[in-house]
Amino acid sequence: MSGDEGLLYGVDQGIATITLNRPERRNAINVATANRLRELWDEIDADPAVRVVIVTSADCGTFSAGMDLKEAAEIRRERGVDVLDLVRDPFMERMRAVEKPLVAAMTGHFLAAGIMMAVNCDLRVGLAGTVGGITEVQRGRGSPWAVPMLWMLPQAVFSELALTGEPMSIERLQGLGFINYVEPTPDAVRARASALAGRIRDNAPLSVGAAKASIKAAMALGCDAGIAESKRLHVPVYASEDAKEGPRAFAERRAPAWTGR
Numbered sequence: 001m002s003g004d005e006g007l008l009y010g011v012d013q014g015i016a017t018i019t020l021n022r023p024e025r026r027n028a029i030n031v032a033t034a035n036r037l038r039e040l041w042d043e044i045d046a047d048p049a050v051r052v053v054i055v056t057s058a059d060c061g062t063f064s065a066g067m068d069l070k071e072a073a074e075i076r077r078e079r080g081v082d083v084l085d086l087v088r089d090p091f092m093e094r095m096r097a098v099e100k101p102l103v104a105a106m107t108g109h110f111l112a113a114g115i116m117m118a119v120n121c122d123l124r125v126g127l128a129g130t131v132g133g134i135t136e137v138q139r140g141r142g143s144p145w146a147v148p149m150l151w152m153l154p155q156a157v158f159s160e161l162a163l164t165g166e167p168m169s170i171e172r173l174q175g176l177g178f179i180n181y182v183e184p185t186p187d188a189v190r191a192r193a194s195a196l197a198g199r200i201r202d203n204a205p206l207s208v209g210a211a212k213a214s215i216k217a218a219m220a221l222g223c224d225a226g227i228a229e230s231k232r233l234h235v236p237v238y239a240s241e242d243a244k245e246g247p248r249a250f251a252e253r254r255a256p257a258w259t260g261r
Helices: 031-046 069-079 113-120 144-151 155-164 170-175 186-201 205-221 223-238 241-251
Strands: 007-012 015-020 052-057 062-064 102-106 109-111 123-127 131-133 181-183
Touching (some): 015 186, 062 113, 102 113, 113 131, 113 144, 123 186, 131 170, 170 181, 205 223, 205 241, 223 241
Parallel strands (some): 015 052, 052 102, 109 131
Antiparallel strands (some): 007 015
């Protein structure tokens, strides 16, 4: 792992791990951490050694409490500007655009920017007994980043989260399909996320990339246009060497040797 005090990053056997590391502030995201995250998304997409990413945090009972509101108050008092004016990507849109699959390993409560990061991940694993919430309305802030949740949750449930600001149990969110797995301990959360990441890493990279891109396209375009765009996205997949290697390896009863070409 490498990084500064607030954020750790490392890559091992094709799996990158990003760890929010501010347990003394409930892993709240300050300006420095937010801007480093923005840089990391570019690095991850540009690094062929990275096949999948786990996003997690230091254990403190909270995956992330959101933006560091104490820092935000200090910035307003001392510099007279809103904290988001100092953040390069205030609503983490670059994270949503990352081409590699993202797996959230949430070892605690996930609130505000914490649930924003969960929304931007493709798979979500959380800790039993925790809660997630869009708490911005209780702090005079906003949540434009939450719009994709309309494709992830029933509208009434999303409205409850966004309008009341009250957290919801992870068990209820799992029952509604927003959370893939709920585990009993932080170590079990990380183990489940690692297992999922390993399965993704071992699949054909072009196929994985096209699958993720197709899901995003369908959310944006609707069913018929989404199918058409997905077909376009899969043209290079079917024309690749890996499309030949997969059936060949199956016939020869061995693990495929993917090249990403």
